[in-house]
Amino acid sequence: MSHRAHLFSLKIGYAFSIACLKEGYSFKKFSQDLLAGLTVGIIAIPLSMALAIASGVAPQYGLYTAIIGGFIIALTGGSRYSVSGPTAAFVVLLYPIAEKYGLAGLLMATVMSGCILIAMACLKLGKLIQYIPESVTLGFTAGIGIVIATLQIKDFFGLSIDAMPEHYWDKIYTLIQTIPSAHWPSMTVAIVTLAIMLIWPKFKTPIPAHLPAIIVGSLLALYLNSMGMDIATIGSRFHYYLADGSLANGIPALPPEFKLPWLQDGANGHALGFSWNMIQELLPSAFAIAMLGAIESLLCAVVLDGMTGKRHSANSELLGQGIGNIIAPFFGGIPATAAIARSAANVKAGGQTPIAAMIHAIVVLLGLVALAGVLSYLPMPAMAALLLIVAWNMSEAHKAIELIKTAPRGDILVFFTCFSLTVLFDMVIAISLGIILAALLFMKETAEMTKLVDIKDNKRYVADDLGDDVAVFRINGPLFFAAADNIFSEIAMKTVHKKMIILSFDNVSLLDAGGLSALHNLLNIVNIITAN
Secondary structure, three states: OHHHHHHHHOOHHHHHHHHHHHHHOOOOHHHHHHHHHHHHHHHHHHHHHHHHHHHHOEEEEEEHHHHHHHHHHHHHHHOOOOOOEEOOOHHHHHHHHHHHHHHHHHHHHHHHHHHHHHHHHHHOOOHHHHHHHHHHHHHHHHHHHHHHHHHHHHHHOOOOOOOOOOHHHHHHHHHHHHHOOOOOHHHHHHHHHHHHHHHHHHHOOOOOOOHHHHHHHHHHHHHHHHOOOOOOHHHHOOOOOOOOOOEEOOOOOOOOOOOOOOHHHHHOOOOOOHEEEEEEEEHHHHHHHHHHHHHHHHHHHHHHHHHHOOOHHHHHHHHHHHHHHHHHHHHOOOEEEOHHHHHHHHHHHHOOOHHHHHHHHHHHHHHHHHHHHHHHHOOOHHHHHHHHHHHHHHOOOHHHHHHHHHHOOOHHHHEEEEHHHHHHOOOHHHHHHHHHHHHHHHHHHHHHOEEEEEOOOOOOOOOOOOOEEEEEEEEEEEHHHHHHHHHHHHHHHHOOOEEEEEEEOOOOOEOOHHHHHHHHHHOOOOHHHHHH
């Protein structure tokens, strides 16, 4: 069992204690962690801001998430290479919450999701990630990519839309109606930014594509704005209050400050308040955030294990994610989970221990304090272009196409069910129905594997001639509730005039309560026939 200990272990700071304490920490490891942390931190600054905006809140809250959540989860979690912060997967869930309840509701739901994650860790549910089919995960991630891309069209084209409708088809209708109001300077900035992000990887440099793309897009927007083109920027779109009560543009050049989540602004601009009714309203959203956070974090850890040959502790990672998501909202942090792209960049940059992710959080903090004024010049069309690339990567289109081409029809049905429900309705519904549908299809296919074989004339099993009044059958496969009725009905049909039935169960791999019940029903039928 030692080789599977990582599946069942539960310890705060599992990855940190293994990588830094048990294995020892050296200056060489620190230098590698420092370089990786600097690299990922620089990557995380614009991404965290963009994802916060896509989630319906001001950009600084994405930075707070990367700072507080990223540091605490790295310290307390179970994956040594994971880098946590705001991720694209959450956007579909968070945007409606922010629209309805404001920042306060989103932060309260985050705290509640952290409590659920800790409960999942204590129940040692981390290993259950392996039971979620790939068709389900690909379906909802592809759907998330479509929704994120749709939400970026407004800023990409500079459309004049005050607020997006709630339902997807209404969003599409609104976008089509406002296409004539497209702002060509905004489109120019967005297209240039997008083009650089697509072309830059061909140069095979260690610098991630979105950094030069954002810089060029920002300089172009600055020039066009100087000519009176009125391109929206973070400074023009977002505002905050100074200590004297005056209004300032952009984001505050201050570290995260402690504040009770329910005292933050609600959708109406006033403190939301704490009440049992509010907890009840937010509970379904909190559960959805926890489930998605668990899935993405553990999938990320599995990917990193494959890249490095190391083992994560699934339950310890859930525990760390829970702790981080409970603490971060008290400092303005929205839901955090392990980010696959940033975590992979951490490995490629040479990260060795969770200290690399902790350094990444410190780099984001320094960037916030030192560069807040500069970050205010980031143009919204460039951020939309960045998120379009994020949406494309999130969709994993190549995997989805491969699944459609090669997978059985059942998996394809599950994929399209999850995909369409994520886009049109809700990701919670999509994942729930997808898993249920996948389970039903799996049970159907498994039940069809159970076969009844007549072995009366097989000398390997029956050496003597038993006569015409005796039937001998062998049951091959799992004899569970979905298969048992069919098997025993078939036996009953084939043995109507038999005086004796011999059944071989040596190849039955599973016999559940449904199988036993069906067997008893067969015995009752046989007894009734015999009595008559």
